[in-house]
Amino acid sequence: MKAVRISEAGGPDVIRVEDVAAPAAGPGEIVIRQRAIGVNFIDTYHRTGLYPIALPSGLGLEGAGDVIEVGAGVERFKVGDRAGFCSGPIGAYAEMHAVPAARAVKIPEGVSDGIAAASMLKGMTARYLLKRTFPLKPGEFAVIHAAAGGVGQIAVQWAKHIGAVVIAVVGSAAKGEIVKALGADHVIDSSHEDIAKRVREITSGEGAHVSYDGVGKDTFNASLDCLRPLGMFVSFGNASGPAPAFEPGILAAKGSLFFTRPTLFTYTRTPELLQETADDLFDVIAKGIVKIAAPTRYALADAAQAHRDLEARKTTGSLVLTP
Numbered sequence: 001m002k003a004v005r006i007s008e009a010g011g012p013d014v015i016r017v018e019d020v021a022a023p024a025a026g027p028g029e030i031v032i033r034q035r036a037i038g039v040n041f042i043d044t045y046h047r048t049g050l051y052p053i054a055l056p057s058g059l060g061l062e063g064a065g066d067v068i069e070v071g072a073g074v075e076r077f078k079v080g081d082r083a084g085f086c087s088g089p090i091g092a093y094a095e096m097h098a099v100p101a102a103r104a105v106k107i108p109e110g111v112s113d114g115i116a117a118a119s120m121l122k123g124m125t126a127r128y129l130l131k132r133t134f135p136l137k138p139g140e141f142a143v144i145h146a147a148a149g150g151v152g153q154i155a156v157q158w159a160k161h162i163g164a165v166v167i168a169v170v171g172s173a174a175k176g177e178i179v180k181a182l183g184a185d186h187v188i189d190s191s192h193e194d195i196a197k198r199v200r201e202i203t204s205g206e207g208a209h210v211s212y213d214g215v216g217k218d219t220f221n222a223s224l225d226c227l228r229p230l231g232m233f234v235s236f237g238n239a240s241g242p243a244p245a246f247e248p249g250i251l252a253a254k255g256s257l258f259f260t261r262p263t264l265f266t267y268t269r270t271p272e273l274l275q276e277t278a279d280d281l282f283d284v285i286a287k288g289i290v291k292i293a294a295p296t297r298y299a300l301a302d303a304a305q306a307h308r309d310l311e312a313r314k315t316t317g318s319l320v321l322t323p
Helices: 041-048 114-134 150-162 173-180 197-204 217-225 249-253 271-286 300-311
Strands: 002-005 016-019 029-039 063-068 082-085 096-100 105-106 141-144 166-172 186-189 207-212 225-233 258-262 295-300 319-322
Touching: 002 114, 016 141, 016 217, 016 300, 029 082, 029 114, 029 300, 041 114, 063 114, 063 271, 082 114, 082 197, 105 197, 114 150, 114 225, 114 271, 114 319, 141 150, 141 197, 141 225, 150 166, 150 173, 166 197, 197 217, 207 217, 295 300, 300 319
Parallel strands: 141 166, 141 207, 166 186, 207 225, 225 258, 295 319
Antiparallel strands: 002 016, 029 063, 029 096, 029 319, 063 082, 082 105
């Protein structure tokens, strides 16, 4: 079968598509013949070495398709089921992938493989952020950075459904139009506007209740400065590079703020939590509460170009590879 492999950390040029042996299902595993493979920022972190992985290695943590083999001891899945995964194991950029059944979810009717692969990692991330890390309540002010991105677009819609006042931060006027169409109450274009200043204006000087920040280095100070006393800074990604180290006393100085660096895996650490999170996501998709735009598609052979476009922020919404 065809699969992406890297033998060294580096830029997109280290990506190679090779012929490798098809996987077999070990005990507790299923093999999925993939119809769509999610492309996410964390994949670029693995490729560059920001998040070190053992090399040589595959890439990718998310995919969806049909179960073609079931290993010993697996009871939740059978051959022919539609299944997806979004937390590895690494190596999803392939025609087939062996996945622990405990880390896979069932995909319901009405949700296509492409939409599942485009939304699981991003949508389940949005779900834990909005409903568990800082459970949003109606009327609360929420700053969502990179709001036109994959996580951002889902988070904007879901936060509006909850009843929050959504302050969407984007990097261009075109991306601002996207989040307005999704229901954002206020849009801040960081290419020419001061984020913290605008949030203070919008909130009559009080600041936001929460800042959901997947950008990292470039927006770290803005997130700190846009919060009201006892607000929460949720730093969940590093799209612009790692957030800087900081003295904890700064949280006291800026209003006894809360700071957390959560991960999806922690919030979905059991099969039950994982399926519950996925079911909640698929439910809001099926009901039209959260609309997932048709993903930008690349052939598996064009994985390197998908990474180039993602890192250059030339894309909006989700990207998938098609084997």
